[in-house]
Amino acid sequence: MELTSLIVRGLVIFTVFAVTLLIATYSTLAERKIAGFLQDRLGPDRAGPFGILQPLADAVKLFFKEEFIPSHANKWLFIVGPSLAMLTALMSSAVIPFGNEFSIDGQLIPVQGITVNIGLLYIFGVVSLGVYGLMIGGWASNNKFSLLGAIRAASQNISYELAMGMSIIAVLMLAGSLDLRQIVIDQQDNVWNVVRQPLGCVIFITCAFAECNRTPFDLPECEQELVGGYHTEYGSMKLGLYLFSEYINMFVSSAVIATLYFGGYDVPYLSTLGLDKNIETIIGIVALFGKIFFFIFFFMWVRWTLPRFRYDQLMNLGWKSLIPLAILNLILTGGGILAWEHFTK
Amino acid sequence: MADKLFYFLAFVTVLSALMVVFSKNPVHSVLYLILTFFSISGQYVILNAQFLAVVNIIVYAGAIMVLFLFVIMFLNMRTAAEDARKRNALIQLAGVISSGLLLTIVISALVRVDMAAHIAPAKALNTQVGMVENLGIELFTNFLVPFELASVLFIAAMVGAVLLAKREEGERNAF
Amino acid sequence: MQLSNRTKKIEPKPLNFWERMYLPVIFQGLNITIKHLFKKKATIRYPEVKRELSPVFRGLHILKRDAQGRERCTACGLCALACPAEAISMLSAERTKEEKHLYREEKYAAVYEVNMLRCIFCGLCEEACPKAAIYLQKDKFAPAFFGREEVIYGKDRLVESVTNRAKVGLDQ
Numbered sequence: 001m002e003l004t005s006l007i008v009r010g011l012v013i014f015t016v017f018a019v020t021l022l023i024a025t026y027s028t029l030a031e032r033k034i035a036g037f038l039q040d041r042l043g044p045d046r047a048g049p050f051g052i053l054q055p056l057a058d059a060v061k062l063f064f065k066e067e068f069i070p071s072h073a074n075k076w077l078f079i080v081g082p083s084l085a086m087l088t089a090l091m092s093s094a095v096i097p098f099g100n101e102f103s104i105d106g107q108l109i110p111v112q113g114i115t116v117n118i119g120l121l122y123i124f125g126v127v128s129l130g131v132y133g134l135m136i137g138g139w140a141s142n143n144k145f146s147l148l149g150a151i152r153a154a155s156q157n158i159s160y161e162l163a164m165g166m167s168i169i170a171v172l173m174l175a176g177s178l179d180l181r182q183i184v185i186d187q188q189d190n191v192w193n194v195v196r197q198p199l200g201c202v203i204f205i206t207c208a209f210a211e212c213n214r215t216p217f218d219l220p221e222c223e224q225e226l227v228g229g230y231h232t233e234y235g236s237m238k239l240g241l242y243l244f245s246e247y248i249n250m251f252v253s254s255a256v257i258a259t260l261y262f263g264g265y266d267v268p269y270l271s272t273l274g275l276d277k278n279i280e281t282i283i284g285i286v287a288l289f290g291k292i293f294f295f296i297f298f299f300m301w302v303r304w305t306l307p308r309f310r311y312d313q314l315m316n317l318g319w320k321s322l323i324p325l326a327i328l329n330l331i332l333t334g335g336g337i338l339a340w341e342h343f344t345k
Numbered sequence: 346m347a348d349k350l351f352y353f354l355a356f357v358t359v360l361s362a363l364m365v366v367f368s369k370n371p372v373h374s375v376l377y378l379i380l381t382f383f384s385i386s387g388q389y390v391i392l393n394a395q396f397l398a399v400v401n402i403i404v405y406a407g408a409i410m411v412l413f414l415f416v417i418m419f420l421n422m423r424t425a426a427e428d429a430r431k432r433n434a435l436i437q438l439a440g441v442i443s444s445g446l447l448l449t450i451v452i453s454a455l456v457r458v459d460m461a462a463h464i465a466p467a468k469a470l471n472t473q474v475g476m477v478e479n480l481g482i483e484l485f486t487n488f489l490v491p492f493e494l495a496s497v498l499f500i501a502a503m504v505g506a507v508l509l510a511k512r513e514e515g516e517r518n519a520f
Numbered sequence: 521m522q523l524s525n526r527t528k529k530i531e532p533k534p535l536n537f538w539e540r541m542y543l544p545v546i547f548q549g550l551n552i553t554i555k556h557l558f559k560k561k562a563t564i565r566y567p568e569v570k571r572e573l574s575p576v577f578r579g580l581h582i583l584k585r586d587a588q589g590r591e592r593c594t595a596c597g598l599c600a601l602a603c604p605a606e607a608i609s610m611l612s613a614e615r616t617k618e619e620k621h622l623y624r625e626e627k628y629a630a631v632y633e634v635n636m637l638r639c640i641f642c643g644l645c646e647e648a649c650p651k652a653a654i655y656l657q658k659d660k661f662a663p664a665f666f667g668r669e670e671v672i673y674g675k676d677r678l679v680e681s682v683t684n685r686a687k688v689g690l691d692q
Contacts, residue, residue: 038556042563077372118477121399128407132379135411139372139418147418154415158408178477202543305553306546 008109013094016113020093023292024247025055031247031300038304058240065236073233074140081137082234082241088133089245092126092252095119097181099265099285102278111265111285112181119180120168123256124161127211130249131157134213134220137242138230149229152311153220156210159318160217164207166326167200170333171260184264192263199329201261203322208253210318212246214299216306217314254295255288262291347391354391358384371417375410382406396477578643578656581634582686583679586624591679592653593632594625602648607638625651634673636662655688 029044029051036043047053069078096119099111116122131154138150171193172178175186187193194201210217221229228234231242258264265284275283309317361384364377382405389398484492538544564571573579586592595612613630615623622628639662645654665671680686 038553040559040562042561118395125399125402128403154411305549
């Protein structure tokens with residue numbers, strides 16, 4: 001009994017991990033395809049039908065390129081940088097509830113890598129560590145462009161983490177729990193948080209863009225000013241890890257946005273249809289992935305719409321607009337909860 | 346199991362803390378310090394204080410150490426190392442005296458504590474004690490005054506930081 | 521310093537509330553980009569689909585023969601004179617009796633070279649030729665080169681083959 005549940009848990013974790021990697025792999029293709037389509041081009045379409053083998057070709061190319069470490073670089077940290085970026089990116093998908101529970105033989109199996117009751121804090125912690133990969137790699141390259149990229153990454157991530165944290169706290173106040181599953185259940189019982197927290201949602205999405213270093217906040221790697229930013233000196237699969245971790249981060253933030261503000265695996269009025277519980281769970285999983293894919297698309301859509309911010313604009317937006325707005329949102333939410341309790345009781 | 350984990354984490358903590366002091370490169374020092382924080386967070390998890398563990402990582406490893414690393418990256422390592430060699434004996438002496446005093450205080454405090462009285466029996470340990478809810482209730486009832494005082498202290502520090510960073514009249518306005 | 525009094529000084533208007541929120545304009549921009557997602561793509565998938573060339577396309581040069589298979593060029597040099605890029609050079613020679621079946625006129629081009637790096641494919645040589653000898657083909661491109669010696673096209677590559685006649689001009 002103990003062993004079977006352990007195997008089931010392992011299977012769930014393995015599936016979550018594999019799906020994360022698969023989606024990140026195909027995000028690289030989707031990025032290029034969508035970039036092409038938004039610019040009236042076709043994007044890569046030579047490797048396999050519609051280019052679906054392109055990620056494979058890219059990976060093969062990156063693996064077979066020469067492993068190169070600059071002579072003045074700090075060798076050990078030069079390798080640690082991309083590994084850390086990849087590690088932190090992969091760690092965060094573990095606690096996201098991808099669906100409700102399956103009940104097989106009376107056993108309840110939650111579709112979630114690990115169930116912890118502080119899931120939200122866990123994600124927040126892992127995200128705050130993500131910047132180390134960039135910083136260490138950028139510093140270890142011993143190159144001014146890399147260093148500038150690393151420093152930009154660090155200050156940008158710290159600045160936007162504050163506003164992000166405060167917009168999350170408003171969600172916590174509504175749900176009364178740090179458990180991501182509880183937050184989803186709370187949204188199932190009431191309404192999606194995007195209705196109750198429109199301002200917080202906008203702040204969170206903006207900060208998610210900044211934390212993932214995506215356009216319009218891709219200053220750490222802006223080609224026009226810093227050559228390649230923190231990964232100027234990187235090549236072969238080490239560069240691949242950096243780029244890949246960005247796509248994993250994008251997947252995870254899309255999942256978190258969907259979970260926190262768009263009901264997670266919740267499909268409105270699904271429970272009124274009276275379907276089998278397991279089928280409901282499957283529909284929920286599909287719905288969540290639909291939401292995640294939409295947000296991944298949204299990330300790419302915005303990339304080809306908005307130009308990059310200037311650095312002082314970035315800092316002004318973060319410190320002078322988003323943080324005060326997040327605090328305002330916090331106060332409004334607190335007042336709203338108090339008023340609600342006062343009038344309904 | 347928990348015992349072995351504790352000894353392993355304690356070993357990592359002490360080793361990396363020593364490496365913070367002994368490594369020549371300041372960036373390595375910071376990285377070892379981050380490792381120290383992680384192993385301390387591991388200790389928190391063993392003590393069922395998940396909230397503290399994660400907050401420790403978020404605040405110390407995730408924010409403060411990033412700022413440390415941020416500042417140290419700006420330093421020019423080679424000249425900094427040369428400066429250290431040239432530093433005069435007086436400063437070194439001052440360092441020895443102040444750290445010696447700190448050591449004396451810690452040791453004298455530890456000697457007076459009756460360790461046996463404080464080691465609670467394993468049964469008494471409530472598994473829910475480290476949860477967010479219990480911690481919050483504790484902070485807002487029994488420890489309300491120190492908690493609020495700490496926040497006042499933070500406000501004072503923030504005001505001070507803003508004052509330091511503010512441009513005075515006549516200074517160049519960048520933007 | 522002002523050179524003229526026509527310079528207009530533009531004062532950027534302070535943004536109003538909606539503009540400072542950024543969001544309405546961002547959605548406006550997103551609306552524009554999403555429309556492009558469904559637009560017809562400009563890409564031509566080259567090896568499978570070839571772009572349709574204009575009926576007056578000017579491609580690789582060819583030196584025509586007449587109906588009896590004799591070279592039409594008489595090495596008058598008008599094409600070289602007309603060429604704005606000075607890509608054409610030639611050497612003339614007198615036709616002997618035995619060569620009557622090879623060349624139409626009494627004088628012919630012993631050497632005729634077009635430098636494909638200089639040529640701008642303007643077609644002025646074609647217009648200048650009184651003997652209708654040189655044409656720019658409308659279905660052949662000048663290929664890419666791998667060495668400098670390949671760049672100068674001599675008569676061996678310019679004159680059309682007797683068996684495989686090329687169709688040139690608007691008449692076909």
